[in-house]
Amino acid sequence: MRQILFLRDPGYTRCPSCKNVSSLHRSRARSFKEKLIKATKLYKIYRCKTCGWRGYFATIVITKKDIKLFFMYGAIALLSGLIIREILKRFLTT
Ligand SMILES: [Zn+2]
Incomplete structure (x- = not known):
């Protein structure tokens, strides 16, 4: 054992x-x-x-599923970053 x-x-x-x-x-x-x-x-x-x-x-093994999740979170972060930037742009110009 x-x-x-x-x-x-x-x-x-x-x-x-x-x-x-x-x-x-x-x-x-x-x-x-x-x-x-x-x-x-x-x-x-x-x-x-x-x-x-x-x-x-x-010590950890990264699977294909983990990579998919990583890219998904990356896309969400990028998208929210762009939205925030657009909001800030509008807020600053008016
Ligand atoms: Zn050896």
Whole structure:
């Protein structure tokens, strides 16, 4: 049971560089850029103990549905921005 639960841990996913299973470890942010990436909570930094590969893995997966929603909200924001601008224009000219 315990092992099944641990299968989802990125430590058991393959290293993208050497394809080694269970050689990935959580790594500390070294540079300012990495600290920024870590601060967004969208990515976690990993390091491969076999080949020394370092990289990020997304903590969330963006689906097509999420992208659609994002564009929908973007369109609404843009539209309301244009309406506000029109109202302001009229208000300022009269
Ligand atoms: Zn590796």
